[in-house]
Amino acid sequence: MRIEAxxxxxxxxxxxxxxxxxTGGLSDDWVASLLAVAAAGADAVEIGIPFSDPxxxxxxxxxxxxxxxxxxxxxxxxxxxxxxxDCDVPLVVMTYANxxxxxxxxxxxxxxxxxxxxxxxxxxxxxEEQEPWAPAAADAGIENIMLVAPVTPDDRLARIVEQSRGWxxxxxxxxxxxxxxxxxxxxxxxxxxxxxxxxKPVLIGxxxxxxxxxxxxxxSCDGVIVGSALVRIxxxxxxxxxxxxxxxxxxxxxxxxx
Amino acid sequence: xxxxxxxxxxxxxxxxxxFGGRFVPESLMPACLELEAAxxxxxxxPAFHAEYEDLLRTYGGRPSPLTEAKNLSARLGVRxxxxxxxxxxxxxxxxxxxxxxxxxxxxxxxQRVIAETGAGQHGVATATAAxxxxxxxxxxxxxxxxxxxxxNVFRMELLGAEVIPVTSGSRTxxxxxxxxxxxxxxxxxxxxxxxxxxxxxxxxxxxxRELQRIVGEEARAQCDDLLGGVPDYVVACVGGGSNAAGIFxxxxxxxxxxxxxxxxxxxxxxxxxxxxxxxxRSMLLQDEFGQVAEAHSISAGLDYPGVGPEHxxxxxxxxxxxxxxxDDEVLEAFQLxxxxxxxxxxxxxxxxxxxxxxxxxxxxPAGSTVLVNLSGRGDKDVAQVREIxxxxxxx
Numbered sequence: 190m191r192i193e194a195x196x197x198x199x200x201x202x203x204x205x206x207x208x209x210x211x212t213g214g215l216s217d218d219w220v221a222s223l224l225a226v227a228a229a230g231a232d233a234v235e236i237g238i239p240f241s242d243p244x245x246x247x248x249x250x251x252x253x254x255x256x257x258x259x260x261x262x263x264x265x266x267x268x269x270x271x272x273x274x275d276c277d278v279p280l281v282v283m284t285y286a287n288x289x290x291x292x293x294x295x296x297x298x299x300x301x302x303x304x305x306x307x308x309x310x311x312x313x314x315x316x317e318e319q320e321p322w323a324p325a326a327a328d329a330g331i332e333n334i335m336l337v338a339p340v341t342p343d344d345r346l347a348r349i350v351e352q353s354r355g356w357x358x359x360x361x362x363x364x365x366x367x368x369x370x371x372x373x374x375x376x377x378x379x380x381x382x383x384x385x386x387x388x389k390p391v392l393i394g395x396x397x398x399x400x401x402x403x404x405x406x407x408x409s410c411d412g413v414i415v416g417s418a419l420v421r422i423x424x425x426x427x428x429x430x431x432x433x434x435x436x437x438x439x440x441x442x443x444x445x446x447x
Numbered sequence: 448x449x450x451x452x453x454x455x456x457x458x459x460x461x462x463x464x465x466f467g468g469r470f471v472p473e474s475l476m477p478a479c480l481e482l483e484a485a486x487x488x489x490x491x492x493p494a495f496h497a498e499y500e501d502l503l504r505t506y507g508g509r510p511s512p513l514t515e516a517k518n519l520s521a522r523l524g525v526r527x528x529x530x531x532x533x534x535x536x537x538x539x540x541x542x543x544x545x546x547x548x549x550x551x552x553x554x555x556x557x558q559r560v561i562a563e564t565g566a567g568q569h570g571v572a573t574a575t576a577a578x579x580x581x582x583x584x585x586x587x588x589x590x591x592x593x594x595x596x597x598x599n600v601f602r603m604e605l606l607g608a609e610v611i612p613v614t615s616g617s618r619t620x621x622x623x624x625x626x627x628x629x630x631x632x633x634x635x636x637x638x639x640x641x642x643x644x645x646x647x648x649x650x651x652x653x654x655x656r657e658l659q660r661i662v663g664e665e666a667r668a669q670c671d672d673l674l675g676g677v678p679d680y681v682v683a684c685v686g687g688g689s690n691a692a693g694i695f696x697x698x699x700x701x702x703x704x705x706x707x708x709x710x711x712x713x714x715x716x717x718x719x720x721x722x723x724x725x726x727x728r729s730m731l732l733q734d735e736f737g738q739v740a741e742a743h744s745i746s747a748g749l750d751y752p753g754v755g756p757e758h759x760x761x762x763x764x765x766x767x768x769x770x771x772x773x774d775d776e777v778l779e780a781f782q783l784x785x786x787x788x789x790x791x792x793x794x795x796x797x798x799x800x801x802x803x804x805x806x807x808x809x810x811x812p813a814g815s816t817v818l819v820n821l822s823g824r825g826d827k828d829v830a831q832v833r834e835i836x837x838x839x840x841x842x
Binding site for chain 2 (some may be wrong): 340
């Protein structure tokens, strides 16, 4: 319960939550970037374990995933890199079902726990396909963060919210990850629907890339997840400092607004 | 085994044994559930069947004939019967599936269809049905395939479809499916994803097999007329496996041996392990960490690292076998059928012929009767084959 406890405590202190995402294994100094964004005001950090066929991801994270794979990154190498890191916020991995399936749910959950990871997001495991992953994660102490979408009807929403651990991930728009010019109207609608249903932390992700969008989205929920905008900075050659500066700008905007 | 039906409905989770399922993001789950309900309702409705079958007859050109390949039979020492799906409108079995899915699209009140295509056959069929039903249509096609199947791109555009070349990954069928899924995640409220094979999340593998079942049922009746029984073997090529599933479904409860012929460079059954991609769990070419491998085949339509989940199940229970043939054998078969029977097969279908040619008198005992699904015609492939043969001769 490390993630949920940490996020509840932060929220209850009056702070909006911020979870940056970066692709694991993207560069030699990717762990330095991870630690830098963690120190720049993140409440948790998502680490993408790259998959060859990421259907929930738009062009930026697709490019980062193939770049990391081309460098030879594997789930094992990424977890090895992380396990030596001394990070004081909870860490979450985001990857696809076949990475879990190939390793085996129990073995994969165990390897996350051994590397000091606290939670996992597997977007292509919907409610109907939670076995055997959810129980394996629970047994290993890994919080299984589930997703809800703008098209999720109320009865499904209630079941997903009930089963999700760590936080509830509200997908802000109908579409894949990536930067958008404006925040989708669906984000606020979904945020409010989920908040009305649960006391668990509710974060909106997908389509949030600027401090202004983060502030706007956070009005309807407990906080935001920002991925593609950060990954683009890293893909363009920005190092830990540039990454931290961007995350710091999100943090300040949220702190000033709330 | 007569009487038992190995190709039954999947279970409540959309599984055939341990294969299948619904591995899609939450954004797509409501649409998958809606489609399952719509298809289940339609498939139990005689009015839907009447409309579907009437369209296949009056627009699609069904029934397709069964041709006895006498010259090839004499040469091989086995009796070869060809189910002539290449004579359908648009030149392959793909029209059976898209007519059914276009009707469902209308039933669900959606105005747009999207599709993936490898060789272009499914893309052309979808663009055709979209034109007929007045639907907007976008087809995703790997950039490599838009080059090797240039004419089919133009065909789809003529039919009013938008063709989007996919430049990610291996730039072939697998990546076209990824891109179609990404479109669908954003457009699902107005758009139906017309998947071209027996793959994807439930209900697709079951629904597409049912929409292709007409091939097997016709062939069963035609064999009964001609042979007074069933053939010894039923042979079809397998990429995702829709033409094979369709013809197998007419014979699953008979003693006929079912053979799905894979490309050597895409033999998921045999060279793969169970994996989860494109919405289902099935055999898959992948590395030790679960990264999907790239397939390699002369035929764009079979250039796919996975296979439909029901085929993995039929292989596991031993009801069907899935050997493979190499590109050289396929090129030989392509030319052989053209010369002996006056029928130019699609490179995909030439895989099935190639296996029969190779195994006649070996795995296929002399004197056997073999039904081959000639799933598509080869017009689309002649330019590519001409180029390959010119290169081979020059060497």
